[in-house]
Amino acid sequence: MQFTDIDGVTLHFAHRPVAGRRHLVFINALGTDFRIWNAVTEVLGDDVSTLVYDKRGHGLSDLGTTPYSIEDHVDDLAGLIDRLGIEDVALCGLSVGGLVAQGLYARRPELVSGLVLCDTAHKIGTQESWNARIATVKKDGIEAIADAVMKAWFTPGFHAQRTNELAGCRNMLVRQNVDGYIATCVALREADYTGVAASIAAPTLCVAGDQDGSTPPDLVRSLADLIAGSRFEVIADAGHIPCIERPEALAALLHAFLADLPAGN
Numbered sequence: 727m728q729f730t731d732i733d734g735v736t737l738h739f740a741h742r743p744v745a746g747r748r749h750l751v752f753i754n755a756l757g758t759d760f761r762i763w764n765a766v767t768e769v770l771g772d773d774v775s776t777l778v779y780d781k782r783g784h785g786l787s788d789l790g791t792t793p794y795s796i797e798d799h800v801d802d803l804a805g806l807i808d809r810l811g812i813e814d815v816a817l818c819g820l821s822v823g824g825l826v827a828q829g830l831y832a833r834r835p836e837l838v839s840g841l842v843l844c845d846t847a848h849k850i851g852t853q854e855s856w857n858a859r860i861a862t863v864k865k866d867g868i869e870a871i872a873d874a875v876m877k878a879w880f881t882p883g884f885h886a887q888r889t890n891e892l893a894g895c896r897n898m899l900v901r902q903n904v905d906g907y908i909a910t911c912v913a914l915r916e917a918d919y920t921g922v923a924a925s926i927a928a929p930t931l932c933v934a935g936d937q938d939g940s941t942p943p944d945l946v947r948s949l950a951d952l953i954a955g956s957r958f959e960v961i962a963d964a965g966h967i968p969c970i971e972r973p974e975a976l977a978a979l980l981h982a983f984l985a986d987l988p989a990g991n
């Protein structure tokens with residue numbers, strides 16, 4: 727287990743460097759911890775150096791001061807990358823993690839050689855939708871929204887056939903720190919990265935699960951439309967969390983994307 731303190735917030739992470747291989751940094755969705763990337767990093771194997779971590783308020787990382795902004799999550803990630811002495815990264819950000827990836831690019835463009843923006847957007851949800859979710863979770867806990875979130879995360883096929891994984895993922899969601907969950911909902915509510923997305927000049931791949939119930943393919947395509955030269959791909963038979971539902975398909979896209987990037991530092 728690896729932990730470090732970034733400006734008073736303990737972050738849980740797993741760094742797996744492979745000599746001579748570019749770093750790919752994975753940034754999580756709301757209500758998840760870094761185990762969601764296990765199957766993807768297993769497929770990528772020794773072809774890439776990897777860094778996964780738990781956002782503040784999630785997994786084994788500290789809660790820190792609430793509420794959060796996306797910029798707070800960017801501070802944590804920039805601090806973690808610097809602490810590990812990594813000078814060149816490709817980012818794979820899922821959902822709110824995609825906003826953090828866009829924010830890190832805006833802050834440190836020299837650090838970021840490429841972005842994979844997975845099931846995410848420049849703006850996710852509305853003031854009303856986040857306020858409603860925050861009110862429900864404050865009153866009745868994460869359990870109260872868990873079934874609806876599972877519907878957005880996974881396809882009906884996953885619900886019908888992969889019942890053990892579904893139960894485990896639901897456990898992961900409801901066991902997140904409720905204050906960290908709400909604080910990240912606030913960050914999402916306030917984030918509009920339309921201008922940031924339009925400024926991205928690094929190679930970018932936008933990816934959507936074809937049955938994503940949270941950031942549907944049309945929304946992800948609208949993100950891709952903002953980013954000059956970006957590519958857009960749809961993963962079949964996937965909801966909002968393709969790294970769990972279709973890890974081999976996402977890993978194949980990541981592999982091809984990394985192979986096309988210019989050599990890093």
Ligand SMILES: O=C(O)CC1=CCC(=O)O1
Pocket residue numbers: 754755756757820821822823850875878914940966
């Ligand atoms: O929890 C959801 O509904 C899906 C989601 C939205 C932002 C995020 O990170 O996950």
